[in-house]
Amino acid sequence: MSKDFTWSTGSEIAAAVAAGETTALAVTEAALAVIAARNPTLNAFTAVTAERARAKAKAVDASPDKTKLPLAGVPFAVKNLFDIEGLATVAGSKINRAHAPAKRDAELIERMEKAGAVLVGALNMGEYAYDFTGENVHDGPSRNPHDITRMTGGSSGGSGGAVGGGLVPIALGSDTNGSIRVPSSLCGIFGLKPTYGRLTRARSFPFVGSLDHLGPFARSVRDLSVSYDVMQGYDADDAGCADRPKESASPFLTRGLDGLRVAVAGGYFRKGASPEALSALDGVAKALNARAVEIPEAHRARAAAYVITATEGAALHLERLRKQANDFDPAVRDRLIAGAMVPSTLVVKAQIFRRWYRDQVLALFKDCDVILAPSTPVTAPKLGQQTFMLDGVEMPVRPNMGLYTQPISFIGLPVVAVPVALKPLPIGLQIIAAPWREEVALRVAFALEQMGAVSAPRPNL
Amino acid sequence: MPSPPLDDFIATAAATLDLPLDPAWQASIKANLEVTLRHAATVAEFPLPDEAEPAPVFRA
Numbered sequence: 001m002s003k004d005f006t007w008s009t010g011s012e013i014a015a016a017v018a019a020g021e022t023t024a025l026a027v028t029e030a031a032l033a034v035i036a037a038r039n040p041t042l043n044a045f046t047a048v049t050a051e052r053a054r055a056k057a058k059a060v061d062a063s064p065d066k067t068k069l070p071l072a073g074v075p076f077a078v079k080n081l082f083d084i085e086g087l088a089t090v091a092g093s094k095i096n097r098a099h100a101p102a103k104r105d106a107e108l109i110e111r112m113e114k115a116g117a118v119l120v121g122a123l124n125m126g127e128y129a130y131d132f133t134g135e136n137v138h139d140g141p142s143r144n145p146h147d148i149t150r151m152t153g154g155s156s157g158g159s160g161g162a163v164g165g166g167l168v169p170i171a172l173g174s175d176t177n178g179s180i181r182v183p184s185s186l187c188g189i190f191g192l193k194p195t196y197g198r199l200t201r202a203r204s205f206p207f208v209g210s211l212d213h214l215g216p217f218a219r220s221v222r223d224l225s226v227s228y229d230v231m232q233g234y235d236a237d238d239a240g241c242a243d244r245p246k247e248s249a250s251p252f253l254t255r256g257l258d259g260l261r262v263a264v265a266g267g268y269f270r271k272g273a274s275p276e277a278l279s280a281l282d283g284v285a286k287a288l289n290a291r292a293v294e295i296p297e298a299h300r301a302r303a304a305a306y307v308i309t310a311t312e313g314a315a316l317h318l319e320r321l322r323k324q325a326n327d328f329d330p331a332v333r334d335r336l337i338a339g340a341m342v343p344s345t346l347v348v349k350a351q352i353f354r355r356w357y358r359d360q361v362l363a364l365f366k367d368c369d370v371i372l373a374p375s376t377p378v379t380a381p382k383l384g385q386q387t388f389m390l391d392g393v394e395m396p397v398r399p400n401m402g403l404y405t406q407p408i409s410f411i412g413l414p415v416v417a418v419p420v421a422l423k424p425l426p427i428g429l430q431i432i433a434a435p436w437r438e439e440v441a442l443r444v445a446f447a448l449e450q451m452g453a454v455s456a457p458r459p460n461l
Numbered sequence: 462m463p464s465p466p467l468d469d470f471i472a473t474a475a476a477t478l479d480l481p482l483d484p485a486w487q488a489s490i491k492a493n494l495e496v497t498l499r500h501a502a503t504v505a506e507f508p509l510p511d512e513a514e515p516a517p518v519f520r521a
Contacts, residue, residue: 299503302500318478334490334493349505353504358516
C-alpha cells in the first residue's frame, strides 16, 4: 500500500479503491493493524471480526465495478447493541453474554456492506445504553483519544473513540437521549441522529422504543451523508420505521448556505454551558449570521424525556431486574428499579406534554431552517468523575451530559453533531432541522466544514 | 408537590412488582426515584387542555 489511509475519510478510501490505487484488503489489513495497536489504550472495541472482514474485503476487490459501491473497502464498526451474525449482542451488559449468537446481521450492517463497507468489529458502550459517560463496569471504560484519562461520552463511547482515534473512518451507534451527539462532542467528530423513524433499528437491542434512533459517526460530513444515504429505506421489521421513500442527502451537500435561515437556541441552551461550549456556539452562530430563538419549555421537555426513558427502560428490563438484578451495573439497576415504580399517570402526562411540545417546536421552523445548540455543557470530564459545576451548581455528570440533547431527540428531530476543534479538547454543536430535513442540517454542516469552522482534530496517538 | 414517604412506597412497590430490594440498594433507588418524580412533577404541573392527546408511537 502506497499511502497511509488510517486518517483518510471513507469517501477518500472508496475513491482510492475504485481507482485501483489500493485494495479493500490492504485498507482492511491496515485498519486491523491500527485497531491492534491502539485498542489496548482506547478500549473502543469489544470484538474484532478480522476473518469476516478479510473475506468481505476480498469480495469487494472481486467486484466487477467498484465505482458502483459508494463505500468500497471502507472499514466500519458498530456499537455492540447491533446484531452481528455469530456473536451474542451484549448491549454493554453482562447478562446478554448468555444470549445465543445472532443469526443475522442488523439491517443497517447489511445495507452498509451492500454498499461495499467492511465490518471490522463491535464497539464498547454503556450498559444497555443508559449512560452518557462511555464507562462500562464489565468491559472497562472507553477512553477519549484526545486525553485517555478522560471520558468519551456515551453511551456510544466506543463509537466515539474508534472514529476519533482513527481506528475506523465510520462507526454506527444509537441515540436515545444523546448517545450519538454526546460522544461526538467529547471525541471531536461528526455524528448524525436522523429523524425518529428514518433508519431501521431491525436486529438491534432496544432501550426506549419511543426514543431510540440509530445513526453514523464519521470524521467528515460527506462520510456521514454517504453512509446515511446507503442506510435509508423502509423496513417492516422495525415497527417505528417510517414508510417513506429514500431521500438522498449527498446531492445537496454542496449547495451552500444561500437561502437558509439559521437560528441559535438561547435561554435553556445557554444556562449551565461552560465558556468553551459558549465560545464554540457563538463562533459558529456568528459565522452563520444566526438570530436568537427560544425553544419553549425545553427544561420540561428534558424532564419528560427523563421520565419516559426511566419507565420504558424499566418495562424493557423488568424480568431481568426480577431474576438477575445482581448482574446489572449497579448504577443502571438502581435507575431502572426506580423507573419501574413511577406511577403510570405521570408517564402519560409526559407523553401528552410531548405532543404539545412537538407542535411548539415545529412552529419555530416556519421562520428558520436550522437551529444551533450546544451538544454538551462541557468538554470531556475525567474518567470516574462523578460531578461537575453547571452554572455554579454541582451536578452529577452521568445524567446531565445530555441536558442539551434530550429536548431535541424527545421529539425525534434530525441533528448533525459537528465538532469545534478547541484546544486542548474539542466540543460539539448540534445543527437541528425540521423532521425529515436531514439534508438541510448536513448542508449547513458541510458549509461549516468547508469554511474551516468545524473539523475533526487528529489526536496524538 | 410534597415529597412522598418514599421508603414505604419503594418497599410496597417492590413487593407488588416482585422486584428484589437489597437494603444496600435502598438509598440509591430512593435518590433515583426522587429525581425522576421531581422531573415528572415538572411536567405534570404544566397546564394543558383536556383535549391534549399523548404522542403515540404505534401506527396501525
